Amino acid sequence: MQILTWEESKKAEQYFQLAWKIAQNATCERSKCGCIIVKNNIIIWQWRNTPPHNLESQRRCTCDKNSYHRKVTDKTCCIHAEQRAIMDALKNHPNEIEGADLYFMRLDKEWNMSKSWKPYCTICSKMALDTWIKHFFLWHENGIAKYDTEEYNLLSYQYNE
Numbered sequence: 001m002q003i004l005t006w007e008e009s010k011k012a013e014q015y016f017q018l019a020w021k022i023a024q025n026a027t028c029e030r031s032k033c034g035c036i037i038v039k040n041n042i043i044i045w046q047w048r049n050t051p052p053h054n055l056e057s058q059r060r061c062t063c064d065k066n067s068y069h070r071k072v073t074d075k076t077c078c079i080h081a082e083q084r085a086i087m088d089a090l091k092n093h094p095n096e097i098e099g100a101d102l103y104f105m106r107l108d109k110e111w112n113m114s115k116s117w118k119p120y121c122t123i124c125s126k127m128a129l130d131t132w133i134k135h136f137f138l139w140h141e142n143g144i145a146k147y148d149t150e151e152y153n154l155l156s157y158q159y160n161e
């Protein structure tokens with residue numbers, strides 16, 4: 001992992017600003033997230049978290065995560081912003097996703113940008129690595145961090161508070 005220099009951060013901040021705007025249209029009621037996938041300075045896809053197909057019948061945003069059986073692997077309610085962005089990028093730009101950069105942003109309760117925790121979502125870390133996305137960017141308290149997706153996946157499995 002590498003914290004970007006002030007100079008490098010300027011470009012990344014623009015993508016995070018955009019992710020913030022996109023997240024405001026997320027239809028998840030638990031949390032609002034946005035994701036941007038960039039290749040060679042061109043945004044190839046962007047999306048936010050929603051129930052699968054945005055189907056109200058599949059909405060689980062108010063379910064208590066502790067109410068699920070331990071075998072239920074993903075207790076989050078909606079399709080993650082990164083999952084959706086990756087799946088759509090694969091469909092629409094299958095030749096451009098390899099080597100791309102992914103930026104992820106979660107909003108706080110007042111829909112402001114919030115600083116990210118350490119990586120922990122193993123669903124998205126695996127997907128990003130498996131589709132040959134090269135870097136995962138998160139904005140932490142101490143700056144914008146650039147992770148190699150291989151490292152990001154390992155760190156996600158090692159997460160502890």
Ligand SMILES: [Zn+2]
Nearest residue numbers: 028061077078
């Ligand atoms: Zn939800």
Ligand SMILES: [Zn+2]
Nearest residue numbers: 080121123124
């Ligand atoms: Zn995720």
